[in-house]
Amino acid sequence: KAGVTQTPRYLIKTRGQQVTLSCSPISGHRSVSWYQQTPGQGLQFLFEYFSETQRNKGNFPGRFSGRQFSNSRSEMNVSTLELGDSALYLCASSPVGRGPVTDTQYFGPGTRLTVL
């Protein structure tokens, strides 16, 4: 099975712009979670989607949003970019609802976002 894929892998934007990141989960996985990784704050949960519905959200401002499509692919959007948004954005998929092991999350390689 192919792993979690994220596009693009690298992105450079300037302050005030907006950005959309894409994530394709492992085939058959219906849950997608997003995390932000920075040297100072570590790995922080952004939100989780399941069956096109956001089920959980972390403590991030409303500039961070996401959505999930019927094929389980997910996108996250950051509007009005700030310098502090520079980070590695990670997507993880989980086989929720398929067998007893439903908590396991498998991560993609991430998108490295640099805001200038």
Add this chain to the structure above:
Amino acid sequence: QQQVKQSPQSLIVQKGGIPIINCAYENTAFDYFPWYQQFPGKGPALLIAIRPDVSEKKEGRFTISFNKSAKQFSLHIMDSQPGDSATYFCAASRKRGSSNTGKLIFGQGTTLQVKP
């Protein structure tokens, strides 16, 4: 109460040594405790995970020890190799079906260097 505290921040061992990384949590609602390994430029990869109903779990050279009463768990890497040099993260999450579904709370990470 949502934090997971990880120590040490960095660790250097000789090849063949047994590095031990420790994590502590406060929230007794956590019931899933995975460990992830991350190499530079890559996303975190699941190593091994444990639930509170067992005190130890081994997978290959990796062992998790879990102390429910102390709310602590640790990762032991047996016969460590230079290829194990990476950053290791512990994490915790609540049982799926609760209000915090799909949310992993991560420790701050431990950078391990295994010298040849």
